[in-house]
Amino acid sequence: MKQFLFCILIMLIGKTCALIPKTYEARFISITSNGTNLFDLSQIRFLGRERMANGTFELKEDLDNESLSFVGETFIDSVGDGEYKQLPFAAPKQSICTALKAYWSYFESSLKYGVNTDFPGHTHPCPIPKGIYYVKDVVLKNDNWPVIMPRGYLKAVGTFFKNDQYGGGLEIVIQISDLS
Template identity: 25%
Template sequence: MKLSHLISWSVILTFNSGHPLPKMSARLDGFESVNGSFTDFTKMRVRRFNQTHTVLNGTFEVLRNLGETLESGVICDRSAMRSNLLQRTPFKLPFTPFCDHMKTRYRYFQRMYSNYTNMPPVPPEGLCPFPKGSYWIKDLLVNNSMVPRMIPEGFWRCYLMIRDSTIGLITDCVQVFFTLTNELH
């Protein structure tokens, strides 16, 4: 039998054998405020919800209106061995104007966490500037269906940053720690 036939049959048997494809599972491990000129995330915590899930809880302050002169971005580090030897990954969100971020990325995902926070909803025309105030997050669980399968498993640390574009400096930064694993269901 030719090699191409063997590969074809193995693919057909794999998909028709009743064994599902692996699904990514994400578990929050930590949330840490590094610095904050415009925001204060020091009261945010990750807590165990039950034996298998962790959730994000707490309050945070937006100390001034976040608007036109600010940009937001995300960079991530990963360790395949689940140790503290983390390496920078190509997975990132480049710095974009904060108002554009609110109109696109935030607005797209807001339906997932609208029941878990008092943050204002963003209309189609956007919300700029984002109003200063005190906001809460209660029992926010990571939605595993939103984690793409192509992202490798391991221990991850992502920096969520705000940069002041007038001076070019990162003014606010929080670290989010999580573990990604492949699971068969």
């Protein structure tokens, strides 16, 4: 009985925390890729005070579960001096389609198919089809992000492996700041 009540208490606390308003905003700083023959992000630019992502990106081949896997790590630079410290939030090595399905919810409010992108991430395709996709006026929306986030420059580093060999890297830097 105690275990049952404890489970109910935990669920209620979780639902209550979801109602707490977010006190931060996020904006793009940069996106870079390196050493990859899998994709090209060099045509994405950030415009305006809102740092809206605009441009195209290319997936150079179909990204399938059998040959491609992904690992993600996060780092924080709270004061902006370039000294990043690793955070305990990471994505373990997993197939690319599994990763897209697991983490798409963090991006779905920012990337709307048919509105500001033609990338079909919302359908969780597998394999992820090669092609050139656009992004237009994409701003970061933190609707599905944790209620509490560290402030400063957050760097997400993704490493891709093709047939268990290094296939390239992706680095996205965003700034988390208090709402003005």
